[in-house]
Amino acid sequence: GENVEQHPSTLSVQEGDSAVIKCTYSDSASNxxxxxxxxxxxxxxxxxxxxxxxxxxxxxxxxVTLNKTAKHFSLHITETQPEDSAVYFCAANEYxxxxxxxxxxxxxxxx
Amino acid sequence: xxxxxxxxKYLFRKEGQxxxxxxxxxxxxxAMYWYRQDPGQGLRLIYYSQIVNDFQKGDIAEGxxxxxxxxxxxxxTVTSAQKNPTAFYLCASSLRTSGRAYNEQFFGPxxxxxxx
Numbered sequence: 001g002e003n004v005e006q007h008p009s010t011l012s013v014q015e016g017d018s019a020v021i022k023c024t025y026s027d028s029a030s031n032x033x034x035x036x037x038x039x040x041x042x043x044x045x046x047x048x049x050x051x052x053x054x055x056x057x058x059x060x061x062x063x064v065t066l067n068k069t070a071k072h073f074s075l076h077i078t079e080t081q082p083e084d085s086a087v088y089f090c091a092a093n094e095y096x097x098x099x100x101x102x103x104x105x106x107x108x109x110x111x
Numbered sequence: 112x113x114x115x116x117x118x119x120k121y122l123f124r125k126e127g128q129x130x131x132x133x134x135x136x137x138x139x140x141x142a143m144y145w146y147r148q149d150p151g152q153g154l155r156l157i158y159y160s161q162i163v164n165d166f167q168k169g170d171i172a173e174g175x176x177x178x179x180x181x182x183x184x185x186x187x188t189v190t191s192a193q194k195n196p197t198a199f200y201l202c203a204s205s206l207r208t209s210g211r212a213y214n215e216q217f218f219g220p221x222x223x224x225x226x227x
Binding site: 030 | 155
């Protein structure tokens with residue numbers, strides 16, 4: 001089955017700096033890669049996703065890049081703000097609309 | 112944050128007891144999922160259901176059971192056989208897909224279960 005690894009496990013950045021979180025996946029048949037943001041005690045919420053026919057997708061300060069050959073994808077957050085502080089999860093899909101999640105990255109934005 | 116709800120928000124269980132977590136959705140989604148979340152780990156799939164009266168085990172189904180008698184409801188029972196049930200439990204739902212097609216999963220607010 002699919003295996004997703006996520007790095008780093010924690011990330012501290014200064015407000016205004018950029019943050020990058022990286023994930024690798026094992027199943028070359030995976031074709032959908034969402035990123036979720038989870039604030040403390042809350043539900044995960046989808047912030048951006050990318051499908052395997054696209055190399056990059058951007059939404060305001062957030063972007064995701066996908067390298068299918070190397071089987072890795074990354075989340076980029078520019079001009080970080082304190083409200084970006086949360087846990088971020090990457091995921092990859094398996095057959096049957098299932099998701100396999102990475103272990104998560106705790107992002108702290110220091111003001 | 113309507114659409115998919117979970118109850119209760121907090122649940123305390125004594126060792127040896129079974130408890131049932133509720134998950135309800137009014138999004139008209141066919142597929143529903145249960146995940147377990149532990150500190151420092153990602154979400155792990157317990158059970159999922161693509162259609163009423165049918166469900167499949169996920170990666171960590173041991174010690175759990177589910178039913179899917181109605182489209183809107185997918186309750187999870189944590190049995191006494193689950194060795195370490197203290198965790199945050201998340202329910203999700205989505206439109207049904209086939210093969211490798213994918214539809215976004217929407218999450219409920221979660222239930223925090225603590226074994227005393």
